Amino acid sequence: KIPHISLCVSATDFEAPAKAVLSHKAWVYASSSANTGLSLRKNIDDWSLINFRPRVLRNVGDVDMRMSILGHLSELPFYLSPMGTMGMIHSGAEPEMVKGAVRKGIHMVVSTASSKTTEQIMESCIEEQKWLNNASPTCLFFQYYIPVNRERAIALLKKAKAAGYKGIWITVDTPVLGKRTADRQLQAEEALSVGLLDVPPAREPGEENAFAPAFGGRAVPGQLSPHTTWGDLKWIREEWGGPIVLKGIQCAEDAKLALESGCQGILLSNHGGRQIHSAPSALMTLLEIRTYCPEVFGELEIFLDGGVRDGADVLKALCLGATAVGVGRPYLYALAAYGAQGIGRCTDILAEELATAMRLLGITSLDQARPDMVNASRLINE
Numbered sequence: 001k002i003p004h005i006s007l008c009v010s011a012t013d014f015e016a017p018a019k020a021v022l023s024h025k026a027w028v029y030a031s032s033s034a035n036t037g038l039s040l041r042k043n044i045d046d047w048s049l050i051n052f053r054p055r056v057l058r059n060v061g062d063v064d065m066r067m068s069i070l071g072h073l074s075e076l077p078f079y080l081s082p083m084g085t086m087g088m089i090h091s092g093a094e095p096e097m098v099k100g101a102v103r104k105g106i107h108m109v110v111s112t113a114s115s116k117t118t119e120q121i122m123e124s125c126i127e128e129q130k131w132l133n134n135a136s137p138t139c140l141f142f143q144y145y146i147p148v149n150r151e152r153a154i155a156l157l158k159k160a161k162a163a164g165y166k167g168i169w170i171t172v173d174t175p176v177l178g179k180r181t182a183d184r185q186l187q188a189e190e191a192l193s194v195g196l197l198d199v200p201p202a203r204e205p206g207e208e209n210a211f212a213p214a215f216g217g218r219a220v221p222g223q224l225s226p227h228t229t230w231g232d233l234k235w236i237r238e239e240w241g242g243p244i245v246l247k248g249i250q251c252a253e254d255a256k257l258a259l260e261s262g263c264q265g266i267l268l269s270n271h272g273g274r275q276i277h278s279a280p281s282a283l284m285t286l287l288e289i290r291t292y293c294p295e296v297f298g299e300l301e302i303f304l305d306g307g308v309r310d311g312a313d314v315l316k317a318l319c320l321g322a323t324a325v326g327v328g329r330p331y332l333y334a335l336a337a338y339g340a341q342g343i344g345r346c347t348d349i350l351a352e353e354l355a356t357a358m359r360l361l362g363i364t365s366l367d368q369a370r371p372d373m374v375n376a377s378r379l380i381n382e
């Protein structure tokens with residue numbers, strides 16, 4: 001039913017096989033985006049507005065792609081982005097993704113809305129590490145949706161800490177769920193098919209169960225709080241006591257606030273184009289930060305995700321000052337079609353593209369990536 005895995009030679013090649021194996025419902029959940037799809041398109045398109053400025057004759061025989069995320073060595077400067085309810089995508093769910101990540105020595109951020117418990121997912125990481133004689137540097141971070149109920153919120157942090165997660169990535173771009181158009185369409189079709197002519201209305205911002213109707217997946221445990229503010233970072237920091245990254249920063253002012261709030265990192269992201277309509281791409285936000293608060297570069301680790309489909313994209317981000325890059329849907333599609341093997345294959349493809357791009361750009365290690373190696377003027381003038 002699906003092509004042999006060796007026929008996947010680009011990160012985008014997993015999409016068609018995934019569509020072939022997934023139920024329509026799961027496909028819609030995975031591929032949908034907000035409103036007219038503009039935010040998603042921009043995520044993909046903006047990478048093409050950056051050009052390299054290659055240097056030649058530089059002895060690029062050996063390349064080293066290793067780096068660290070929050071002090072933890074990674075074989076490559078990209079990681080698996082958190083995605084909820086992977087049980088809909090593959091029977092092995094998140095543990096299957098973890099296996100693939102461990103085999104390649106890259107990190108993974110595990111979603112609060114995972115299909116397996118935080119402990120089960122960590123266990124699968126430890127198991128796979130043992131299998132490889134602990135030769136893999138992979139570690140797991142925990143993506144934190146702040147539950148409404150404070151006790152539950154604290155309990156969730158304690159659980160993640162006890163299980164051995166190395167940092168939390170607080171998702172801040174989801175006070176309410178964005179309008180996922182394809183999901184709404186499917187909801188309406190399903191309602192009509194059972195003779196229900198009135199589809200329940202969309203949830204209003206501010207409702208406590210803002211995340212509960214998330215189509216296709218189960219509700220986020222404890223559900224999301226739309227009332228969270230910068231002030232809440234104080235108790236979270238105290239309860240967690242470890243590194244914090246804010247996931248979903250979309251402008252320079254908030255990058256600065258993140259720095260002032262004592263975070264260790266920010267992830268420039270618009271949630272894969274699934275939240276606000278007409279969001280800036282993470283690349284645009286990165287350029288904005290370079291202009292308006294360059295001081296954060298020396299102080300925070302700066303991650304970025306959205307639309308990364310080629311290893312060369314990773315290098316563009318690193319040239320502009322990013323620490324590492326997150327990859328979402330390509331891994332989801334690879335998981336759907338080929339399980340852990342797909343995660344490995346997708347990683348190898350991106351790694352090879354990155355290594356080739358580094359050599360052709362004239363560098364042999366990631367710390368040599370510099371802003372003058374790219375021309376971002378088309379994106380700046382947009």
Ligand code: FNR
Binds near residue numbers: 113272326328330
């Ligand atoms: C996501 N994303 C996400 N983010 C998050 O913080 N918590 C979550 O549970 C999820 N769940 C989720 C499910 C699915 C199906 C997708 C596609 C995305 C967003 C994700 O972490 C990341 O920001 C984007 O996926 C990156 O964009 P690309 O690589 O998919 O283009």
